[in-house]
Amino acid sequence: MPNWREEYVSSLKDVELKNPVNMELVQACSSPSAPLSRVSLQAKPRTGSQMADRISALEAEKAALESHVSSAGTANSSMARPSGAASDDAAAAQLRVDLAESLRSKGATEARLRAAEDELARLRTKTKEDGRAVRGLTADRTALTMRLKDREHELREKRKLLEACHLPEAHPQVQDEMITLNLQVAMAEKERDKVKKENRELVDRWMKRMGQEAEAMNLANEPLLDKGR
Template sequence: MSDWLEQYSAALDQRDAREQVHKRYIDAYTKLADKSASAISNRSNAVPTSPISAVRTSTPTAKGKAATIASDKTDDPLSTLRTDLAATQKARAALQAQVDDLTTSLKTLEAQSKASTTQIALLTRQKVDGERKLRDRDEEIRGKSKLVTEAQDEMVALSLQLNMAEQTSEKLQKDNKELLDRWMTSKREEADRMNRDSSWQ
């Protein structure tokens, strides 16, 4: 929930708390104001039948003019008061409608906020699970990469050993051939000598 919404909710709570303390007075004043507005509306729609009205419709005398002037002076503040009261009631009704609309909007926003909070929590859990799986995959990849590197190193070492073994084998074969050649040469010479000594030639 945003800051302005929290401030607005807090202001509404404070207002409700203040009004709750003076609720009976506010209700009594509201009822009285409604009755007064209704009475004013009924009187304004009624046809005047007072003696003053009869005097006004007849030919005015000096006394009648004075009475009419006095009645006008008396009615002006009362009319103004009635007009102000009616305007106040109208403003109050408009404010009440505005408060009702704002309350509805607030409830809607609170419901949306709750739904958003639930969705955020779900997405957060999914994100945490995804990050954990990603870490597991990273560990697996690092482990396999290490095994591949070790296998490559071992293959290189075995290749070197094989090369050395092949070189050693070739050297041994060469040495063996040389030894065999010398032995064969020695045997031939010995045979020749024996033949000469025995006079077989």
């Protein structure tokens, strides 16, 4: 794109073609190395002086316009910089807030996860212990049941002997044995009742314990179930 000097020289050439009296002025303006203050315009001194003044005025106006444009650009950039900086500061502050919230949420989630894992490990250990206790109680119950059956069989046999001893021709020695058998039967029945009572109490204690542990486990798992919902 031509600058103001080229446009001005082109217009001077067009005028000189129509009125060729200022060729030296055109040549002086066409030469960028020749200073305008040294242009010698012998053909028309008054016209050359007016041209030099005009050129000087245009150069001064150009310099003023360039200075104004430069100062305006600097002012705009200086005004835009604080605005951009303020926007960056606001975005950075929001990012810091989001990061802090994410870290807090992560810490809370990790704490809940550790609590759930600890509770799960405790329940697994308790389940193993309960399984061993159940197996022990089952073995005790089986042994007591067999013992009770043996006692019942023994009592049936002794009753048969007592019935045989009640015959009229029974010998006095048989009567003594009958008394002894009666005592043994009484003791066996007492032992049987004791075994039955112990067996029932054992089962009742075991059922009560299992119910309490199941209720405690349900209460402990309620927060985890609520969180899962």
